[in-house]
Amino acid sequence: MSVIEKGVRYAVMVQSLLQMNTIFISIIIEALPFIVLGVFISAVIQMFVTEEMIAKVMPKNRFLSIAFGTGMGALFPACECGIVPITERLVRKNVPLSAAIAFMLTGPIINPVVIFSTFVAFGDSWKMALLRCGLAIFTAVLTAIAISYFFSENQLREFVEAKLHHHGHDHEAHDKPNFLQKITGTIDHAIDEFFSVGKFLVFGGLISAAMQTFFRTSTLLSLGQTKMAAILIMMLLAFIMSICSEADAFIASSFNGMFGTSAILAFLVFGAMVDIKNLLMMMHSFKRKFVFSMIGLIIVFVFTGAFLI
Amino acid sequence: MLRFIVLFGFAYFFMKLHATGDISKYINMKYAYLSFSMIFAMGFLCLYQLVKWVRAGNEVHDHHHAAYHGHSHETDENTWYKKMFTYGMILIPVVTGIFLPVATLNSTVVKAKGFHFSMIDNDKDQYANHQILRPNSSLYYDKDQYTEMESSDLKKYSKLQSIVLDDDHYFHGLETIYNYPGNFIGKKVAIKGFVYRTDDIKANQLFVLRFGIIHCIADAGVYGMLVDFPDNMANVKENTWIEVEGKLDTTYYTPFKENIPYLKVTSYHKSSEPKDPYVYRQYN
Numbered sequence: 001m002s003v004i005e006k007g008v009r010y011a012v013m014v015q016s017l018l019q020m021n022t023i024f025i026s027i028i029i030e031a032l033p034f035i036v037l038g039v040f041i042s043a044v045i046q047m048f049v050t051e052e053m054i055a056k057v058m059p060k061n062r063f064l065s066i067a068f069g070t071g072m073g074a075l076f077p078a079c080e081c082g083i084v085p086i087t088e089r090l091v092r093k094n095v096p097l098s099a100a101i102a103f104m105l106t107g108p109i110i111n112p113v114v115i116f117s118t119f120v121a122f123g124d125s126w127k128m129a130l131l132r133c134g135l136a137i138f139t140a141v142l143t144a145i146a147i148s149y150f151f152s153e154n155q156l157r158e159f160v161e162a163k164l165h166h167h168g169h170d171h172e173a174h175d176k177p178n179f180l181q182k183i184t185g186t187i188d189h190a191i192d193e194f195f196s197v198g199k200f201l202v203f204g205g206l207i208s209a210a211m212q213t214f215f216r217t218s219t220l221l222s223l224g225q226t227k228m229a230a231i232l233i234m235m236l237l238a239f240i241m242s243i244c245s246e247a248d249a250f251i252a253s254s255f256n257g258m259f260g261t262s263a264i265l266a267f268l269v270f271g272a273m274v275d276i277k278n279l280l281m282m283m284h285s286f287k288r289k290f291v292f293s294m295i296g297l298i299i300v301f302v303f304t305g306a307f308l309i
Numbered sequence: 310m311l312r313f314i315v316l317f318g319f320a321y322f323f324m325k326l327h328a329t330g331d332i333s334k335y336i337n338m339k340y341a342y343l344s345f346s347m348i349f350a351m352g353f354l355c356l357y358q359l360v361k362w363v364r365a366g367n368e369v370h371d372h373h374h375a376a377y378h379g380h381s382h383e384t385d386e387n388t389w390y391k392k393m394f395t396y397g398m399i400l401i402p403v404v405t406g407i408f409l410p411v412a413t414l415n416s417t418v419v420k421a422k423g424f425h426f427s428m429i430d431n432d433k434d435q436y437a438n439h440q441i442l443r444p445n446s447s448l449y450y451d452k453d454q455y456t457e458m459e460s461s462d463l464k465k466y467s468k469l470q471s472i473v474l475d476d477d478h479y480f481h482g483l484e485t486i487y488n489y490p491g492n493f494i495g496k497k498v499a500i501k502g503f504v505y506r507t508d509d510i511k512a513n514q515l516f517v518l519r520f521g522i523i524h525c526i527a528d529a530g531v532y533g534m535l536v537d538f539p540d541n542m543a544n545v546k547e548n549t550w551i552e553v554e555g556k557l558d559t560t561y562y563t564p565f566k567e568n569i570p571y572l573k574v575t576s577y578h579k580s581s582e583p584k585d586p587y588v589y590r591q592y593n
Contacts, residue, residue, distance in 0.1 A: 021405050026335040028402045029326070032319075033343040036350050125451050187357055191312065194354075199398040206401070 016213055024209035031081055031201055031244045031277070036190075038082025039197060042089045043189035047182045051094045058095060066144045069099030070137060073106030079245045080108040080271075081201060081278045085193050088285040091154050098148035101294065105140035108245040108272045109133065118268070121249035128249075128268070131261070131309065135269045139301040146297050155290040197281055204277025208242040230263035231306050235299065238271025239279075245272035266306040273298050311396045313358045318403035320351035325407065334411045334587065442569070443487040444480050444521065444532045446590065463489055471497035479588040480521060483532055490559045490570040498572055501552040501580055502533050504545055513538045515545065517553060517572075521588045532588075535560070535571040553577040 059065045078086065087104040091097060108114065115129050122128040177185060223233055243251055252267050274295050282291045323344055326332040332341055446455070462485045466472055472493070474482045486493050502517040510516070518533030536553050545551075555572035 018409060018411075021409050022335070022411055025402055025406045028406075029323075029332070029335050029344050033347050033350075036347065124454070187354070188361075191316075191354055191358065195312065195315075195395055195399060199395050202398045202401055 020209045020213040023212055024205050027205040027208060027242060027244075027277075028201065031079065031205070034079040034082040034244060035197060035201060036194065038078050038085055039190045039193040040186070041076070041078070041082075042085040042193055043186040045086065045089045045093065046189050047186045049093060054090075054093050054095055058099065062096075062098065062148050063145070065096050065099040066102045066141060066148065069095075069102035069144065070106050070140055073103040073140070074110040076103075076107045076111060078107045078111070079114075080273060080275060081197070081204075081244070081281060083107040084278055084281040084285060085197055088156070091156060096148070097151060097154050098144040101147055102140045102144035105143060105273050105298070106136055109136040109269065114245050114249070114272070118249040121252065128261075128264070131265055132268045135265055135302065135305045135309070136272070138305050139269060139273070139298060142301050143294060143297045147294060150293065151290060155287050156285065157287055196284070200280035200284060201277050204242055204275070204280050208240060208276050211240050227260065227262060228307065230259045231266045231303055234259060234263040234267035235270040235302065238267045239275050241271070242275040242277045243271065248272065262306045262309050265309060266302055269306070270298065270302045273302070310362055311392070313355060313362055315396060315399050315403065316351055316355035316358055318400065318407075320348060320355050322403050322406050323348045323351060330584070331411055334585070441531055442516070442518070442533060442535075444484045444530070444590075446480070446484060459485070459488060463492065467492055469496075471499065474498065474500045476585075476588055477591060479519065479532070480590040483534070486534075486557065486570050490557070490568065493557045493570065494559065496557050497554065497575075498534075498557050499552070499554045500534060500536075500572070501550065501583070503582075503586075504547055504549045504551055505531075505533075506547055510535070511537075512541045512543045515542050515551075517551060519588050520586065521590065535569060536574055536577075537571055538574045538577065550580045550582050551577060552580045 057068075059068055076083065076086070083104050086107075087100050090100045090103065095103075110133050115133065118129040118132055119126060223229060238248070241248075241251065248268060248271050252264050252271075279291070279295075326335070327341075327345055327348065332344060336344065462481050466478075466482055466485050472478070472482055472486070486498070500517055502519040505516040505518050507516065515536050515538065516533055517536050518531050521530050521532045536555065553572060553574050554576045555574040557570055558573055559568045560571050561568050
């Protein structure tokens with residue numbers, strides 16, 4: 001290899017790294033506002049919502065509570081990574097696991113911002129936006145119902161639980177905090193959470209950027225010849241690309257010519273429920289076995305749902 | 310203290326992005342208000358952390374106080390290496406974002422990325438071609454709307470004797486020309502972009518391209534035209550920015566297996582990279 005050739009290779013390598021950094025930064029910039037919103041909502045729930053309040057409004061019936069969780073998800077303007085800390089907080093506040101999961105899976109898709117961006121990205125048409133919501137509800141409800149049968153406990157990681165118990169006693173020993181203390185407590189919580197969730201965002205963003213830089217999407221796309229393969233490929237792509245659900249519709253629509261509605265839909269729904277960065281966050285909050293079973297269920301339901309459309 | 314630095318870093322980073330306008334290289338400006346609001350959110354958290362830190366220095370650590378809050382993740386960060394990991398990790402985007410230059414996608418990337426020119430050679434993937442050179446926005450509209458937009462664009466550009474493909478007209482103008490090359494044969498077209506060369510073009514030919522963004526940098530495509538010069542262009546380096554003016558004609562381009570419009574250059578000169586190297590599609 002000549003010196004010049006070596007030089008060229010080196011330059012290409014540096015260029016690729018800068019490229020990867022640019023993709024990485026754009027993922028971070030896109031997601032960060034939603035993370036901050038998410039940790040604040042989570043902190044507000046921690047400080048202002050008590051377990052009694054939740055026990056009062058939460059229906060006792062399995063199906064009603066799942067329906068309730070789905071409905072709550074529709075009210076939250078969160079994306080798939082911002083919603084994980086909120087969900088963890090809800091489970092800690094004794095929200096039934098299945099309802100919290102229904103909430104976590106619908107939250108990133110059924111909200112005004114995401115619906116609107118999907119509407120715009122697909123040429124001001126409601127078809128894709130509605131199909132996306134439909135498949136999201138279908139997947140979330142079925143996954144949550146399955147979870148309610150398979151998993152009885154809250155499935156939080158042990159050390160998280162242990163800590164909770166410990167502090168539960170602490171709380172009893174002291175007076176209730178006043179309003180100002182609650183406010184500062186909220187901000188402290190939000191900052192704590194920001195740092196704990198932020199590292200997963202960064203890590204996931206790095207992996208995703210590296211894969212997009214050094215891995216040719218064309219190789220992947222050329223595999224998606226049949227409808228079934230196309231759906232699976234698009235789900236994998238959504239997982240790898242880790243685009244915020246607030247923004248992924250624009251990316252998805254650029255695949256419109258290559259793949260059919262089913263595959264695009266699978267991309268839009270699966271990517272908003274599971275991707276690299278939120279997988280890391282979920283594994284931090286919940287038991288591994290639970291997270292993987294849940295993802296398995298999501299894959300099955302998204303795939304079947306998309307295939308039948 | 311560490312937290313203060315990280316939060317300050319983020320606030321500064323977002324401020325820098327907006328002050329220099331670099332933000333447009335990362336995301337579509339339609340969503341800029343979100344990251345703009347982050348300057349204030351991060352700034353506030355940073356000040357809050359500073360006040361807290363100063364106060365903690367003044368008083369002995371209050372355990373009663375700590376019981377109300379701050380328990381959720383402290384155990385994650387109680388050892389020095391875990392602290393290092395958390396803060397080190399979160400500092401990565403701040404440091405690389407501030408200190409590394411923005412890699413504006415250039416032709417090295419066109420080759421390395423998913424939609425690159427080598428893909429044209431293996432013609433299995435017939436759709437991939439449309440993402441290069443030729444903008445095809447029909448995917449973003451339903452059929453009637455697209456036809457409507459197409460015909461209004463055609464009317465608009467047919468009236469003109471010379472078409473300047475500047476930032477405002479790049480996507481619409483180029484798309485119209487690619488859709489109806491016959492209507493524009495002989496017309497004057499001006500285009501500015503960076504130089505790209507493939508193996509299958511002649512020594513006096515170059516591609517003049519620009520990266521276009523539909524939503525964010527992850528979906529950037531590369532659009533432009535084949536250009537035919539009166540001189541041998543072999544010594545012009547790739548990535549050089551160039552402005553060309555010429556008459557439109559069509560040619561059969563073997564790799565695409567179709568006729569594509571190209572420019573027969575009447576005048577050209579080297580140019581500097583524009584402030585914003587990307588073009589964005591205008592929705593109207």
